[in-house]
Amino acid sequence: MSLPSVYLVRHGETTWALTGQHTGRTDIPLTDRGETDGRRIGARLAGRKFVQVVSSPAIRAWRTCELAGFGAVAERDPDLWEWDYGEYEGLRSEEILAKRPGWQLFRDGCPAGESPARVAARADRAIARVRAVDADVLLFSSGHILRVLTARWLGLDPGAGSLFRLGTASLSILTYDHDRTEPAIQLWNDRSHLEQ
Numbered sequence: 001m002s003l004p005s006v007y008l009v010r011h012g013e014t015t016w017a018l019t020g021q022h023t024g025r026t027d028i029p030l031t032d033r034g035e036t037d038g039r040r041i042g043a044r045l046a047g048r049k050f051v052q053v054v055s056s057p058a059i060r061a062w063r064t065c066e067l068a069g070f071g072a073v074a075e076r077d078p079d080l081w082e083w084d085y086g087e088y089e090g091l092r093s094e095e096i097l098a099k100r101p102g103w104q105l106f107r108d109g110c111p112a113g114e115s116p117a118r119v120a121a122r123a124d125r126a127i128a129r130v131r132a133v134d135a136d137v138l139l140f141s142s143g144h145i146l147r148v149l150t151a152r153w154l155g156l157d158p159g160a161g162s163l164f165r166l167g168t169a170s171l172s173i174l175t176y177d178h179d180r181t182e183p184a185i186q187l188w189n190d191r192s193h194l195e196q
Helices: 015-019 032-045 059-067 093-099 116-131 143-153 158-163
Strands: 006-010 052-055 074-076 137-141 171-176 183-190
Touching (some): 032 059, 116 137, 116 143
Parallel strands (some): 052 074, 052 137
16 A cells, blocks of 8 residues: 655745745745746656645745646645744845854744744644645645654654755655654655756
């Protein structure tokens, strides 16, 4: 018996992703390259069947979903929004560290934004819905929420999300090892479809 998998797609490139600015709730569109990358994800996933396709409401994730060919069947889930960076929205890590030395997103969260526990609660709700489906599911979202979701999938503290780097337009797959009591990562941060 095959076990279901959860395919994770991080949205395509944006201008803020290029500059390293924290992009939580600001709705930044894809760059031209991001649009091309969305179509390449579609080619990579061509022929795969998903019983459910879910996207963050963010335009960068939703557009990636559309370009990949899944817009007509996808639903939006607010639990897949990127981390709310509050006062740190639009800032680069070095700018935040200049104001708050030693700051770590996955440990400290953001003032006037979300704590790691709040992001983990959203990830846990999304995971509960995915685990209720007995077939492959496809999720489109952003880097930090997908990293927390992965940590929580594995039963780890949300801070463990800091261990999972994730590039734009990447594909990752969460699954199980022997049975549903053994969550595992099958594929992580694969961007080979972009090398065309």
